[in-house]
């Protein structure tokens with residue numbers, strides 16, 4: 590079995606939980622609380638800033654110009670295109686995008702960002718890519734699944750959000766395929782023991798995706814700090 594197949598297989602139980610999460614189901618049903626949406630966008634703005642910096646680490650660790658090109662395109666996409674889904678959520682929440690851009694990192698955002706930075710600091714390209722992949726992977730599956738479920742209707746206020754991650758995500762989907770290809774290419778260089786570590790980084794990021802939705806749904810912030 591290819592390394593990527595193994596990760597996709599092991600990630601299925603978490604992916605299923607993500608698809609069942611009330612925030613994600615709420616997007617499908619066109620019904621998520623304004624507080625949850627505002628909290629999500631503030632945290633996701635922060636997360637995507639970290640995500641772009643981790644792409645920069647992936648560039649440092651790249652082995653070819655094709656890889657450098659891929660990561661460069663992705664930074665550009667995150668910076669200039671991925672603001673659209675944030676604007677979609679802000680519109681439904683009835684807030685200005687600028688009002689959440691200085692929100693402090695909540696605990697799970699901190700954990701997820703630090704988890705990626707750890708891979709950037711201590712790992713090789715394979716560690717960095719494994720920690721980043723659940724981001725495009727889970728969102729492309731969310732988008733596709735919501736489309737398949739018939740949720741992208743004119744009356745759903747999240748239509749544009751769903752279409753972005755399902756359709757534009759032909760781009761996101763292609764991206765996850767390309768990133769899985771990098772993992773397979775790199776995996777051949779490493780021992781089973783090392784690949785177990787890489788798998789752990791990947792699965793932790795999958796779980797952190799679930800926590801990210803959950804944190805925003807319940808607006809869980811630091812309690813004492």
Ligand SMILES: Cc1ncc(CO)c(N)n1
Pocket residue numbers: 633636637671723724725728798801
């Ligand atoms: C936390 C998180 N994961 C994935 C994506 C998709 O890029 C996003 N915007 N935020």
